[in-house]
Amino acid sequence: MLFEDTKYLDYKFPEPQYLGAKYVHRGWIAQFIPECVCTVLDAFSGSQSIAYMFKQLGKKVITNDFLSFNNSxxxxxxxxxxxxxxSSDVDILFSNNDNPIQFNLIEDLYSNLFFLxxxxxxxxxxxxxxxxLSNQYKQALALTVMCRSMTRKVTMGHFAHTQALAYASDPIRVKRNRSLIRPLKDIFLDLLPExxxxxxxxxxxxxxYNKNILDLLPKLKNVDLVYFDPPYCNSHADYQSFYHLLETYVEYWKDKRFVNGTKRYEPKRYSGFDKNGEAVSNLQLMFERATHIPVWLVSYNDRSYPDIETMVSLIKPYRNVKVERKTYSTGRGGKGSVAGSSEILLVCTMK
Structure with a gap:
């Protein structure tokens, strides 16, 4: 698909380190976007790489994720x-902690677990x-770069294990990724220009937006296309367990319990899409609430629950469905993207 307006394509999305990110599939997904589309919704935006692609293509973008660090x-x-x-903003961010009683959560929880x-x-x-900082966008940018810096410090880029400091003491792992032993401040400064x-x-x-998509969908009007990339049950669907530290950092929780070896917060935010027992009914409800949006693109994987046939059956009452497939030759981690599995795009158009 050719787009008339390509002047934004020289901008580069900072490559994510995020389970299931669709960054490598941007070009493949883009070819299924009708050129007449003006306003798009990325319903489960995660790393925001697909929302960013829509922005590059000159679309009006409504992006949503129920986790605050992704919303940032x-x-x-x-x-x-x-x-x-x-530089003046960086000076502010790197200045002393003038309220160490209020701002000591990461040191209290994660010292000698994920960080020294x-x-x-x-x-x-x-x-x-x-x-x-002077406005919400600078604040969001600061949080975004620091969260990315934190993932660089931890092998595998997530916080669902307790081996971070052990890995940082392993010369072989450090040789592969020197960020394991670099100061957060230095990583932040390296990433900021990007x-x-x-x-x-x-x-x-x-x-x-920072909403549950089931609540947001009925409130949106004049959307031409929605891109759905829901959690894939059986394939790392519980993002709160993998990225709990980032959510804790952005929200700076004061009303949560912190449980298990990784100090994950409880209670977790309600997703409705990350448990087998809830996924099918909530997917059906989601499609019902999206009937006012003409075109749907649904990313999925052929090793997830529910299976592709069930997904198609949930969509068919509302849209024509064409199944596009892209097979993984090597594993990437997350969302079932192992060698031999297939990335699926369900292209759903008006009957």
Whole structure:
């Protein structure tokens, strides 16, 4: 599919380190977007790589994720038209923690688990200064880059294991990824130019939501296409367990319990899509609530629950469905993307 407006394609989305991210599938997905589409909804935006692709294509983008740290990426790179972090902003972020009683959560919870004590204290100090930035977009950008810096510090880029410091003491692992032993401050400074360069204005009023999609869908009007990339049950669907530290950092919880060896928060946010017992009924409800949107693109995987045949049967009452398939030759991790499995795109059009 050719698009008339390609002037935004030179901007580069910072490559994510996120289970199930569709970053590598952007070109494949883009070919199924009708050229007449003006406004798009990315319903489960995660890393925001597909929402960013829509923005590059000159579309008005409505992006949504029920987790706050993903919404911060949306605020920073999708909704934000032109706000970047300059040297004075960095000076503010790197200034001392003037409220160590209020901002000590990361040091209290994660010292000697994911970070050495001084690194955890730096993360708290940084977080204490985010609100001093001049607007919500700079604040979101600061949180986005720091969250990405934290994932760089942890082997596998997630927080569902307790081996972070052991891995950082392993010379072989450090040789493969020196970020394991680099200060968060240095990683942040290395990443910041890449994120600043990714900020651009596509002359549309884009918006990033932080909602459960079942609640948001009925409230949206004049959307031409929705992209659904729901959690794939049986394939790393519980993102809150993998990325709990990032959500804790952005929300800076004061009313949660922190449980198990990884100090994951409880109670978790309600998804409705990450458990086998709820997935089918909520997928059906989601499709019912999307009937006012003409075109649906649904990403899926052939090793997930429910199976592809069930997904097609859920969609058929509302739309014609064509199944597009892309087979993995090597494993990528997350969402069933192992060698031999197939990435599926269900292209759903009006009857």
């Amino acid at each position: 990426i949306g605020k920073a790179l999708i909704e934000n038209p032109n706000n970047k972090l300059d 004590a001084e690194e955890a204290a730096f993360a708290d100090s940084f977080r204490s200064n985010v609100h001093k 994120y600043n360069a990714a900020v651009f204005d596509n002359a549309k009023e884009n918006v990033s």
